[in-house]
Amino acid sequence: MAKDDAVRHDYEVDANQEMIANGMANIGAGLFQSFAVNGSLSKSAACEASGGNSQVAGSLTALLTLATILFLTTLFTYLPEATLGAIVIHALWKYFSPKGMARLHRVRKGDFVLAAAALLGVFFFGVLPGIIVGVVLSLALLIQRASSPNSAVLGMKPGGGRFADITINPDYETTPGLIIYRYDAPLVFPNAERFLHEVRALVNAAEPPAKCVIIDFEVMSDMDTTASDQFSDLLTILGGQSVEVKLARVHAPVREFMEKDGLIEKVGEGNIYPRVIDAVEAFKAEGS
Numbered sequence: 001m002a003k004d005d006a007v008r009h010d011y012e013v014d015a016n017q018e019m020i021a022n023g024m025a026n027i028g029a030g031l032f033q034s035f036a037v038n039g040s041l042s043k044s045a046a047c048e049a050s051g052g053n054s055q056v057a058g059s060l061t062a063l064l065t066l067a068t069i070l071f072l073t074t075l076f077t078y079l080p081e082a083t084l085g086a087i088v089i090h091a092l093w094k095y096f097s098p099k100g101m102a103r104l105h106r107v108r109k110g111d112f113v114l115a116a117a118a119l120l121g122v123f124f125f126g127v128l129p130g131i132i133v134g135v136v137l138s139l140a141l142l143i144q145r146a147s148s149p150n151s152a153v154l155g156m157k158p159g160g161g162r163f164a165d166i167t168i169n170p171d172y173e174t175t176p177g178l179i180i181y182r183y184d185a186p187l188v189f190p191n192a193e194r195f196l197h198e199v200r201a202l203v204n205a206a207e208p209p210a211k212c213v214i215i216d217f218e219v220m221s222d223m224d225t226t227a228s229d230q231f232s233d234l235l236t237i238l239g240g241q242s243v244e245v246k247l248a249r250v251h252a253p254v255r256e257f258m259e260k261d262g263l264i265e266k267v268g269e270g271n272i273y274p275r276v277i278d279a280v281e282a283f284k285a286e287g288s
Contacts, residue, residue, distance in 0.1 A: 182219065
């Protein structure tokens with residue numbers, strides 16, 4: 001909500017600084033036996049709706065609250081609670097966007113389910129449980145997406161050195177005995193096993209039999225130790241099938257990690273190329 005207000009009023013919010021301020025305020029409250037300090041979505045929205053746009057509004061509200069407690073409580077004794085509810089609903093209404101939910105449903109069903117679950121959590125259990133539902137489901141969705149990234153077998157554009165997915169570009173040319181494979185995600189533990197299985201399946205299904213696999217590392221911006229183990233196993237398996245492995249466009253941090261873990265030595269320094277076309281030409285030169 002704070003970030004949404006920041007966008008609408010053209011200023012920036014540092015979430016970490018907000019949490020530090022909240023923590024320091026609660027330390028002070030604890031030392032002086034005060035109430036716990038927290039932000040309030042409804043109160044912030046009501047303040048903004050009434051024209052407040054700086055810390056002065058909060059200070060004035062605090063003074064008026066104190067004055068009400070000391071001198072004006074009788075004026076509010078018979079005020080229906082529904083009045084407060086109406087004020088809160090009016091202030092918060094701008095944060096609920098049916099168009100936003102419709103967009104999520106149209107663009108990505110998973111995001112729509114996530115938003116709907118968080119919304120229902122707030123309706124039935126309260127704001128904090130609703131937030132927890134949203135966070136937990138977000139993490140689950142993140143892991144699911146990380147474990148199921150896009151991948152592609154690449155072909156070369158006729159007459160040029162551009163490579164792209166042959167599923168989308170069926171006119172792109174492939175080289176007999178060569179598989180060019182791209183994995184569109186960091187190679188980490190949720191998806192490492194899938195990477196191994198996909199490459200093995202491509203090699204086993206290749207006709208004529210594959211002699212070389214070029215792995216395009218352009219999108220693999222990271223690698224962890226679990227993925228390194230899987231990659232090492234893949235090199236061993238393909239080596240046993242007399243299938244050479246070449247790497248192209250390996251990012252510096254990934255290359256540094258692979259050097260530390262011994263993968264560069266296992267692949268061979270001479271089998272790492274700055275461009276895919278360089279690896280393809282090396283394969284063709286070896287076969288000529």
